[in-house]
Amino acid sequence: MKFAYYPGCSADGSGIEYGLSMERTAKILGFELQELEDWNCCGATSGHNTNKLLSLALPARNLAIAEKTGLNMMIAPCAACYSRHRNAEHTVQHDPEMKKKIEQVLDMELQGTTETLSILDVLVNKIGTDAIAAQVKNPLTTMKAASYYGCLLVRPVEHTGFDDPEDPQTMDKIMKALGADAVEWSHKTECCGAALVTSRPDVGTRMLYRVLKDAQESGAECLVTACPLCMLNLDMRQTAVEKEYKEKFNLPIYYVTELLAIACGDEPKTVGLEKHFVEAGQYLQTVKVRAQEAKAAAEKAAQEAAAKASASKGKAAKTGDATAEPDQKKIEAFKTALTKTPDKMAAKLVADAAQAGILASILDEKRIEKLANLMAKDMELAQKAAAAFVQQELKRQGECQD
């Protein structure tokens, strides 16, 4: 797959890690980026605050350049660039009068064939999370990440439309594909303050504080972003926020592409992780250690279970066939008990009263057969199976509610 590429001004400046990791992401996942020739700044917020026509003409010049490449999909990783290009694209396609004016200003012709895409859209809808998961070498198991989308990747939805504007999921899906835990939190799409942090720090700092605070209170240990301005504010200005509000956050901030490259085997240095203001390497080490511990614990548990199983098998062999086969009479007795007094039996199998109720309500012939067999053989195994039934049911109910 080949895309036209609009890096945006920050890609070799304040957001240099984003530029580096974007290129690595493309290499790892096997898609090609063709940088636009002599592209210009999109004008960002300053443009549309000052002159509407100018704010459309600046990105439209890049769209015209992209049209000449013959590629009809263009990646703009920066959220502001993405939003401005998307807006210009929409105007060119739907407002013929404005289109004429833009062409006059540019002295260029526009077809309106280029579609600007955000990196989240590309990763989830063009590449796919399965393809990403297939490339993961060092999964970020036990990482607790708050996916932070900010404003312009998901709003206004008539221009973006690839994700829900209130509870977007694309970045969460990518984080899960990388093995991390995606924390549920409420400030996913709240504004970080953008340029207000510079021009009106009294307003911007409070907006920034609210985002960091909510992430921390929701149990996140880091934030993930796909916008260089969100990164600049959350990372570079975090110390100032901590000072203003006399609270410690110490939350490392990552670009989604940085984590993707690192999980797929890159060294943190390759994507410029040491350039962050809030130290970001240490947390990755912590995650690595925790992931190894979790893996070791799982392996140990599996070994123990295997040992136990073989031991009981040996025992059964010694005592002879008569007791090795569970008594048919016993099974029958359990079956009748389960059918006639499901509540009582369920309480024996599951300690939690509410869960026992659920178990009693879902007992059918198949499940009774299985449980009766297990109860005759090994009570512990039967309890485990019962717990699994309850979990399955709870999950099914959860899915229905969605």
Add this chain to the structure above:
Amino acid sequence: MFGSYYRTEKIWQIRWKGARKLENAMLLSPANSSQKALISGIEAEAGTSINLCYQCGKCTGGCPAAFAMDYPPRQVIRLLQLGLVEEALNAESIWICASCETCSSRCPRGVDIASLMDTMRREALKRGKKDKRVAAFNKAFLFNVKNFGRTYEAGLLLQYNLTTGQLFKDMGLGLPMMQRGKVSVLPEKIKARDEMKKIFERAEKLGGEQ
């Protein structure tokens, strides 16, 4: 997948027709003809109608910057509905708005409040009513785009600090930025700089006609 579900253009067109019938309601407002003309101009450029608003306040409820505003978004619309357009253009709120679009995406009546805010900022700028700090930032930003074709972060901060008289603002961040290779001392320039200047000149000339 959400595009079609949330796409509001069709609904908006229907509502626009309905709002046209409300024009008589404007007769009750104390606005004079020049104020009315100005408000209609703002609505046309913003591509939305203030008559759709039924003052539910969802915009203000979701606005992340409402805490700092003199007139929160709902009240800005109310001012316009009442014909108090000068009051609205003088409001500090329009300069505190961060253009995050939360209001527009949540409005149950499809009013594009963010676009109205944007249009009012430009209108206020034309009339010389502006927040000095925000306007200085925007001016410095666009100066670089006009001359180099790209953002020039070091120049932007320096120019902003000089024009707002806060010479040492964020100085503590400048050095670490340079050490990290995150800000270049010299501006990055594109080849088509003459073209950029022409685009700016033509946009200023044509954009003023709106």
